[in-house]
Amino acid sequence: MGPGHLEQLLQPKMAEIRRYLIRLGAGAADAEDIVQDTVYKALLYLEAIDERKFSAWLYKVAINRYYDLCRRQRRFHYDEEPGDYAASESGQPEETLLRREQKDLIERILGKLNPAHRQLILMKYEMELSYKEMADLLGISEGKVKASLYRARRQFQNHYGGEA
Numbered sequence: 087m088g089p090g091h092l093e094q095l096l097q098p099k100m101a102e103i104r105r106y107l108i109r110l111g112a113g114a115a116d117a118e119d120i121v122q123d124t125v126y127k128a129l130l131y132l133e134a135i136d137e138r139k140f141s142a143w144l145y146k147v148a149i150n151r152y153y154d155l156c157r158r159q160r161r162f163h164y165d166e167e168p169g170d171y172a173a174s175e176s177g178q179p180e181e182t183l184l185r186r187e188q189k190d191l192i193e194r195i196l197g198k199l200n201p202a203h204r205q206l207i208l209m210k211y212e213m214e215l216s217y218k219e220m221a222d223l224l225g226i227s228e229g230k231v232k233a234s235l236y237r238a239r240r241q242f243q244n245h246y247g248g249e250a
Contacts, residue, residue, distance in 0.1 A: 096128075099144055100121050100125060103124065104117045104118060104121045106145070106148075106208065106213070107121070107148060107152055109196075109204075109208050110149075110152060110204060111197070111204065112152055120148050120151045120152055120155065123147075124147045124151060125144075128140075142219075146224070146225065149224075195245045195246055196208075199241055199242060199245070200241070202238075203234070203237065203241050203242070204238075206220070206235045206238045207242060217232055217235075
């Protein structure tokens with residue numbers, strides 16, 4: 087993997103991983119630190135990483151670093167990016183308000199889920215990963231992904247029923 091190819095691969099991936107970490111619950115500064123640590127580690131072990139699995143390797147390192155941070159802090163928190171709610175220019179004010187309220191409700195519920203369940207739901211519905219991609223990324227079997235995602239959906243539905 088040449089330097090130009092590496093930079094081309096890393097730039098968008100770093101931003102994607104940062105957004106993903108924030109959605110998992112990391113603060114913006116923590117997410118940036120984790121991404122920087124992940125890139126540093128990738129550069130250290132570049133020769134040993136299979137190019138076809140490079141993206142999954144980056145995610146796995148970043149997720150592990152996030153969980154390390156959470157263990158150190160002994161708590162999980164959920165921050166939102168400022169400016170997430172830009173008004174739709176084409177939508178009616180009522181539609182915009184309803185979408186914002188629905189998004190706020192979903193964000194609150196995601197914040198209540200245990201981190202592993204939140205991670206699975208975000209991977210499946212926001213990142214639109216397949217079960218196989220999720221299994222490869224997390225280093226677990228597809229069956230375990232399916233079972234865990236089922237439990238994650240159930241936990242989300244239980245919270246949603248109490249909030250709606």
